[in-house]
Amino acid sequence: AQSVTQLGSHVSVSEGALVLLRCNYSSSVPPYLFWYVQYPNQGLQLLLKYTTGATLVKGINGFEAEFKKSETSFHLTKPSAHMSDAAEYFCAVSDNSGGSNYKLTFGKGTLLTVNP
Amino acid sequence: EPEVTQTPSHQVTQMGQEVILRCVPISNHLYFYWYRQILGQKVEFLVSFYNNEISEKSEIFDDQFSVERPDGSNFTLKIRSTKLEDSAMYFCASRREGLFQPQHFGDGTRLSIL
Numbered sequence: 001a002q003s004v005t006q007l008g009s010h011v012s013v014s015e016g017a018l019v020l021l022r023c024n025y026s027s028s029v030p031p032y033l034f035w036y037v038q039y040p041n042q043g044l045q046l047l048l049k050y051t052t053g054a055t056l057v058k059g060i061n062g063f064e065a066e067f068k069k070s071e072t073s074f075h076l077t078k079p080s081a082h083m084s085d086a087a088e089y090f091c092a093v094s095d096n097s098g099g100s101n102y103k104l105t106f107g108k109g110t111l112l113t114v115n116p
Numbered sequence: 117e118p119e120v121t122q123t124p125s126h127q128v129t130q131m132g133q134e135v136i137l138r139c140v141p142i143s144n145h146l147y148f149y150w151y152r153q154i155l156g157q158k159v160e161f162l163v164s165f166y167n168n169e170i171s172e173k174s175e176i177f178d179d180q181f182s183v184e185r186p187d188g189s190n191f192t193l194k195i196r197s198t199k200l201e202d203s204a205m206y207f208c209a210s211r212r213e214g215l216f217q218p219q220h221f222g223d224g225t226r227l228s229i230l
Contacts, residue, residue, distance in 0.1 A: 052216075106160075107158065
C-alpha cells in the first residue's frame with residue numbers, strides 16, 4: 001500500500017520569499033511522484049513529476065522538487081514566491097506495480113498563502 | 117492544449133435520487149479515472165477504467181456506483197440512491213498509454229446532496 005504525508009496543512013510566506021512544501025511518501029515499489037496545484041474553483045493541474053532519472057525535477061511556474069530516496073521525500077520548492085502562487089498543493093504517488101492502473105494516492109494538501 | 121471537461125460544474129440533488137456526472141476525457145487517452153474530495157479531506161481514488169471495463173475500484177466504490185463509457189468520447193459516473201455523505205467534489209482524470217504518463221484532471225463537479 002502507498003501513502004503520502006504532507007507536513008503542514010497551511011504554509012504562509014511573504015512575496016519574494018522561499019517556498020518549501022514538504023511531502024513524504026511510502027511505497028513498496030519505486031515510486032512515481034507528482035505535485036499538483038489546485039487554484040480556487042478549478043481542477044488539479046500538474047506542476048511536475050518524477051519517474052526515473054534525474055532526481056531534481058523542474059516544473060511549471062518556477063517550481064522544482066527533489067526526489068530523495070533515502071529520506072522518502074519529494075519536497076516542492078520555489079526560490080521566490082509570487083502572489084499568483086497562492087493555491088492548494090497536493091503531492092501524489094502513483095501505484096506502478098505490475099498490473100496496476102497507475103492510480104494516484106494523494107496527500108491531504110497544503111494551502112499556500114502569499115502575503116504582500 | 118486538450119483538456120478533460122466535466123459537466124455539470126455543480127449538481128444539487130435530493131437524497132435518494134440518482135445522479136450522473138459526465139466527463140469528456142482527452143481524445144487519445146486510454147485510461148480513465150474518477151476521484152472524489154469530500155470537503156476538508158484528501159482526494160480519494162474511486163475507480164479506474166481501461167479497455168471498456170473497470171480495471172480497479174476502491175472500497176468506496178460500492179454497488180451504489182457505476183461507470184460507463186457510452187460512446188467514444190464520454191465517461192460517466194452514476195450514483196444510485198444518493199446519500200448525504202456522497203456530497204463532495206468529483207474529479208475525472210485521464211491518461212495516455214505508457215509508463216510515465218501523468219493523469220490530467222478536469223475541473224470537477226461539486227455534488228451537493230440535500
